Amino acid sequence: MKHSLIFFFLIITFHSCNRHPNFENNMDSIFKEFQTSETPGVSVTVKKGGEIKYQKCFGMAHIVKGNKIIPETNFRLASITKQFTALSIMLLENEGKLLFEDKITKYFPELDHYAEDITIKNILQHTSGLWDYEEFVDETDTVQLKDKDVLEILARQDSTYFKPGSEHRYSNSGYALLALLVESISEMSFADFLKSRIFDPLKMSNSVAYEKGISEVPHRAFGYTKTDTGFIFTDQSLTSAVLGDGGIYSSAVDLLKWDEEVNSPTLLPAGKFNEAFNKGKTSSGEEFDYGFGWRLDPYKNYIRHYHTGGTKGFTNIYMKMPELDLTVILLMNINDYGAKDYAEKIADLFIENRSQDIK
Numbered sequence: 489m490k491h492s493l494i495f496f497f498l499i500i501t502f503h504s505c506n507r508h509p510n511f512e513n514n515m516d517s518i519f520k521e522f523q524t525s526e527t528p529g530v531s532v533t534v535k536k537g538g539e540i541k542y543q544k545c546f547g548m549a550h551i552v553k554g555n556k557i558i559p560e561t562n563f564r565l566a567s568i569t570k571q572f573t574a575l576s577i578m579l580l581e582n583e584g585k586l587l588f589e590d591k592i593t594k595y596f597p598e599l600d601h602y603a604e605d606i607t608i609k610n611i612l613q614h615t616s617g618l619w620d621y622e623e624f625v626d627e628t629d630t631v632q633l634k635d636k637d638v639l640e641i642l643a644r645q646d647s648t649y650f651k652p653g654s655e656h657r658y659s660n661s662g663y664a665l666l667a668l669l670v671e672s673i674s675e676m677s678f679a680d681f682l683k684s685r686i687f688d689p690l691k692m693s694n695s696v697a698y699e700k701g702i703s704e705v706p707h708r709a710f711g712y713t714k715t716d717t718g719f720i721f722t723d724q725s726l727t728s729a730v731l732g733d734g735g736i737y738s739s740a741v742d743l744l745k746w747d748e749e750v751n752s753p754t755l756l757p758a759g760k761f762n763e764a765f766n767k768g769k770t771s772s773g774e775e776f777d778y779g780f781g782w783r784l785d786p787y788k789n790y791i792r793h794y795h796t797g798g799t800k801g802f803t804n805i806y807m808k809m810p811e812l813d814l815t816v817i818l819l820m821n822i823n824d825y826g827a828k829d830y831a832e833k834i835a836d837l838f839i840e841n842r843s844q845d846i847k
Contacts, residue, residue: 551712557709566797572682574782639668692746694706695737744817792808794808798827
């Protein structure tokens with residue numbers, strides 16, 4: 489009887505550990521093009537049910553220096569930054585220091601000649617109609633823009649794309665203003681606010697809103713662009729110093745800590761935090777797939793909360809699918825490289841096997 493029980497438990501253990509013996513191989517095959525030694529690459533982390541199912545890094549953080557990408561490597565997040573900018577505003581709102589319905593001209597009177605109807609909520613949800621500051625960047629300039637420069641550009645305008653609230657149009661300009669708003673109300677730099685109010689409490693010790701000459705990025709990945717003859721170094725652009733819309737550097741290790749906060753909020757009451765996942769509506773009542781710093785369009789009929797981040801030299805995605813209890817983090821130091829497509833290939837593995845957990 490004793491030997492029979494041992495045999496039974498051995499069989500159960502064998503099947504539990506080998507239910508999906510090809511999962512790692514399937515994952516590796518998705519990223520096979522990165523599995524060479526002398527190219528930029530990708531940091532991949534997949535978490536399901538609170539457990540890391542796959543975490544691998546491929547390629548180089550800096551080709552010439554020979555620095556390999558590791559889970560601690562920090563990439564420029566680009567527009568994934570908007571989640572943290574939005575949370576900063578939400579923290580101030582929770583403290584009664586602003587209202588989402590406040591008009592932005594209350595804080596930026598230099599815009600009152602045309603932006604008097606734009607609210608903070610309009611900016612959070614990209615319904616402000618503010619002009620894209622990138623349209624006014626001269627490629628011959630040699631000095632990088634900062635958030636304050638975005639405000640100066642907007643102050644020179646006299647109209648918006650559309651009546652505020654009537655349409656949804658993605659706006660980097662708006663999130664630069666939100667960073668300035670955080671600075672004005674908190675009387676701290678935006679980078680310091682992020683550090684003291686978000687990164688330090690969550691122990692995201694290597695995350696930083698990077699400012700040249702002021703801060704450093706540990707374990708830094710540098711950006712590249714793929715060409716017909718190989719990869720060329722393309723790490724910064726004229727807009728890379730604008731912080732509110734895309735200036736944070738972070739790693740898979742730190743984003744897993746952020747993921748824990750998203751799952752179980754500590755910085756805000758859960759009800760307040762989850763307002764970020766409410767889809768916006770235009771003034772006519774038309775719903776759109778964006779909340780406060782989160783894209784909310786579904787994938788194959790599954791709820792999805794995510795944001796991509798693309799800038800010169802970097803392509804990223806942080807994606808959550810609550811019904812699958814799935815988190816995917818992809819950080820690439822390659823320009824315009826389809827991180828969303830890779831993330832959806834990963835999600836497909838879990839969707840196809842939803843009847844049984846991938847082990």
